[in-house]
Amino acid sequence: MxxxxxxxxxxxxxxxxxxxxxxxxEQHPEAVAAECHKLLFLQMACEKLCxxxxxxxxxxxxxxxxxxxxxxxxxxxxxxxxxxxMRQNLNGMQGVLTPVRHLAEEIDVLNPSVRRDGRRPDNCxxxxxxxxxxxxxxxxxxxxxxxxxxxxxxxFIKLLREAIDRIxxxxxx
Amino acid sequence: MxxxxxxxxxxxxxxxxxxxxxxxxxxxxxxxxxxLRPLEPIKLLEVNENTVPSGIMPIQFGPSPASxxxxxxxxxxxxxxxxxxxxxxxxxxxxxxxVGDLIPRPSTEQGQ
Numbered sequence: 001m002x003x004x005x006x007x008x009x010x011x012x013x014x015x016x017x018x019x020x021x022x023x024x025x026e027q028h029p030e031a032v033a034a035e036c037h038k039l040l041f042l043q044m045a046c047e048k049l050c051x052x053x054x055x056x057x058x059x060x061x062x063x064x065x066x067x068x069x070x071x072x073x074x075x076x077x078x079x080x081x082x083x084x085x086m087r088q089n090l091n092g093m094q095g096v097l098t099p100v101r102h103l104a105e106e107i108d109v110l111n112p113s114v115r116r117d118g119r120r121p122d123n124c125x126x127x128x129x130x131x132x133x134x135x136x137x138x139x140x141x142x143x144x145x146x147x148x149x150x151x152x153x154x155x156f157i158k159l160l161r162e163a164i165d166r167i168x169x170x171x172x173x
Numbered sequence: 174m175x176x177x178x179x180x181x182x183x184x185x186x187x188x189x190x191x192x193x194x195x196x197x198x199x200x201x202x203x204x205x206x207x208x209l210r211p212l213e214p215i216k217l218l219e220v221n222e223n224t225v226p227s228g229i230m231p232i233q234f235g236p237s238p239a240s241x242x243x244x245x246x247x248x249x250x251x252x253x254x255x256x257x258x259x260x261x262x263x264x265x266x267x268x269x270x271x272v273g274d275l276i277p278r279p280s281t282e283q284g285q
Binding site for chain 2: 050053054056057058059069070072073074076077078080081083084085086090093094096097098101105166167170171
């Protein structure tokens with residue numbers, strides 16, 4: 001039977017691969033067929049990173065294998081730790097963490113199973129109905145893409161990369 | 174190298190400094206025997222007005238000596254309502270953990 005550490009590493013490595021796909025789309029925008037694809041990789045990377053930390057914290061893998069919606073709650077704590085590790089001077093870091101919390105909530109609802117009691121059917125995988133019409137993710141303007149392009153969002157993306165690298169390093173050694 | 178107690182204080186104060194919605198941070202304690210183990214993580218219960226309710230879901234981080242964090246740590250973030258439910262024992266902490274001492278907000282940070 002595998003240890004929780006093995007599972008946590010597996011999730012972290014998958015987060016790394018998902019985020020690498022996001023990074024490649026950033027570097028090669030001509031390869032992006034639709035922006036919802038790009039966001040799908042960001043959402044999956046964040047979810048698996050959070051699940052890796054939850055497994056380390058004692059949540060049974062079986063619980064996490066069939067459930068979603070951990071990003072809004074856990075990702076800000078993961079990013080907060082990364083800020084503390086990387087920044088000696090924490091002045092002004094509230095200005096990063098507050099938008100990160102908002103961004104994490106928006107990334108969470110990109111998952112089609114996270115609907116916030118039906119208030120947020122928008123997601124980056126499947127069409128949904130709104131105002132009597134079928135809406136496709138292909139034509140939707142996603143809030144997180146805009147948020148990732150403001151200064152705090154760019155800092156978030158950098159911290160996310162560092163957080164993924166760090167957990168893999170910790171679990172491999 | 175700081176003691177686990179000292180590092181818990183430092184970590185909590187940094188969290189207060191960068192997280193606007195944090196109202197209280199408590200130590201979480203296990204049994205005396207467990208807490209004496211050198212590798213037993215620092216455990217913090219953080220009451221945050223800005224988080225979303227999701228029950229008891231602790232997450233763990235490894236130590237990072239290069240950044241001055243010598244012990245593993247576990248963070249359990251809850252909403253004020255969830256904290257009340259922990260106090261009322263409607264929500265249970267895992268592993269026999271108990272809510273320990275409040276780590277106060279640093280006084281130099283109160284005016285920010």
